[in-house]
Amino acid sequence: xxxxxxxxxxxxxxxxxxxxxxxxxxxxxxxxxxxxxxxxxxxxxxxxxxxxxxxxxxxxxxxxxxxxxxxxxxxxxxxxxxxxxxxxxxxxxxxxxxxxxxxxxxxxxxxxxxxxxxxxxxxxxxxxxxxxxxxxxxxxxxxxxxxxxxxxxxxxxxxxxxxxxxxxxxxxxxxxxxxxxxxxxxxxxxxxxxxxxxxxxxxxxxxxxxxxxxxxxxxxxxxxxx
Amino acid sequence: xxxxxxxxxxxxxxxxxxxxxxxxxxxxxxxxxxxxxxxxxxxxxxxxxxxxxxxxxxxxxxxxxxxxxxxxxxxxxxxxxxxxxxxxxxxxxxxxxxxxxxxxxxxxxxxxxxxxxxxxxxxxxxxxxxxxxxxxxxxxxxxxxxxxxxxxxxxxxxx
Numbered sequence: 001x002x003x004x005x006x007x008x009x010x011x012x013x014x015x016x017x018x019x020x021x022x023x024x025x026x027x028x029x030x031x032x033x034x035x036x037x038x039x040x041x042x043x044x045x046x047x048x049x050x051x052x053x054x055x056x057x058x059x060x061x062x063x064x065x066x067x068x069x070x071x072x073x074x075x076x077x078x079x080x081x082x083x084x085x086x087x088x089x090x091x092x093x094x095x096x097x098x099x100x101x102x103x104x105x106x107x108x109x110x111x112x113x114x115x116x117x118x119x120x121x122x123x124x125x126x127x128x129x130x131x132x133x134x135x136x137x138x139x140x141x142x143x144x145x146x147x148x149x150x151x152x153x154x155x156x157x158x159x160x161x162x163x164x165x166x167x168x169x170x171x172x173x174x175x176x177x178x179x180x181x182x183x184x185x186x187x188x189x190x191x192x193x194x195x196x197x198x199x200x201x202x203x204x205x206x207x208x209x210x211x212x213x214x215x216x217x218x219x220x221x222x223x224x225x226x
Numbered sequence: 227x228x229x230x231x232x233x234x235x236x237x238x239x240x241x242x243x244x245x246x247x248x249x250x251x252x253x254x255x256x257x258x259x260x261x262x263x264x265x266x267x268x269x270x271x272x273x274x275x276x277x278x279x280x281x282x283x284x285x286x287x288x289x290x291x292x293x294x295x296x297x298x299x300x301x302x303x304x305x306x307x308x309x310x311x312x313x314x315x316x317x318x319x320x321x322x323x324x325x326x327x328x329x330x331x332x333x334x335x336x337x338x339x340x341x342x343x344x345x346x347x348x349x350x351x352x353x354x355x356x357x358x359x360x361x362x363x364x365x366x367x368x369x370x371x372x373x374x375x376x377x378x379x380x381x382x383x384x385x
Contacts, residue, residue: 031328168362
C-alpha cells in the first residue's frame, strides 16, 4: 500500500458513474514520462490539478465523441509510484489505463508486470494500453518486438512525448476504449459495486477509512473467485 | 592446491579468460589461459557463469566475481562485434545506468535524473510553433515477421 497517502473519498468519485464522465489512469515507474505524455496531448489546454494529499495530479479534458460531450479525467501519479504500488482508490472506478515504460531503461519494462498485476487486482477487465515512450532517443527500438503486451493481449504503441509520435493516438484510443468499456461493462466487479451502492450499508458508515478499505479488498477477492 | 587469484583478464585470439594467480604452497605466480569455447558475437554473456563452474577451470575462478566474468565476456563478445575495449566498457556502463531503479531514489536525486533526461527531451522536442509541427502525429511501425525480439524479453523471469 502506498505509504501515508490518503484514501480519496468515494463521494469524490461518484461522478464517474454518469455516462458523460470517464476516468483514465496512468501507470508506470518514476520518470518514464507519464506527465510529459499528458502535457503533450493536452498542449496549452491542460489544467492540472495537484492533489498533493493524495499524491496525484488530475488533468481534465473536454471532448466530443459521436456528437456527445464527454468529460475525461486523467489521473496521473505524483510520486506515489515510488512505493511501487498505488492506493486502491487510484484504481477505483477507472475505465481505462495507460501503462508506460521508458525504452531507454529495461527496469521500467520489467516492472510493467507488477503494475499490471496490481491493476488487475482492482480492475480485472478495463482496457489497458501499453506505451513504449522515448523512442526519439533511439529509433532502432521500433524494429524490435516487446512481448509483454502481446503476451497479455494488450494494444501496444511506440511513442515519443518529445517529438509527439503517436501521443494523441494513444489518448484518443484510450478515451474510446474507456467509453466503450463503460457502455458494455460486463465487469463483474462493476455490477457488484453497483448493487452494493444501492444499499445503504450502515456498517460502512460507522467504520473508519481503514476498515472500509479492507472491506473493499475482500469484495474484490470474492469477485475474482466467482 | 590453494589458489590466490591476483588478476583476471582476457585474450581476444582465441577468446580466452586469463588468470594470474599465486599457488599458496609454492608462492609461485602462474598464468592460466582458459579458452572460451564456441563463443560468437551472438553468445549470451551469462555464459560466463559456465566458465566459473567449469569442471577443470572452475576452482581457479572461485574468488573472481561473476560480475567481473560477465563484464569480461561482454568485452570479448563486443570485440567480435567490432567494438573496442573502451567502447564496450562505455556501453556496459551506460547499460548499467539503465538498470537503475529510479523508484528508489529520493526527491533530489530523482529530480537530478529527470533534469538529465530533459536535456535529450528538449533536443528532440517539437514545439507547437515549429513550422512542421503536427499535433496528431501518427506513425505506423508495421510489425513484420523479421522483427527482432528485444533482448529485454530473453533474460530471466517471464511475464
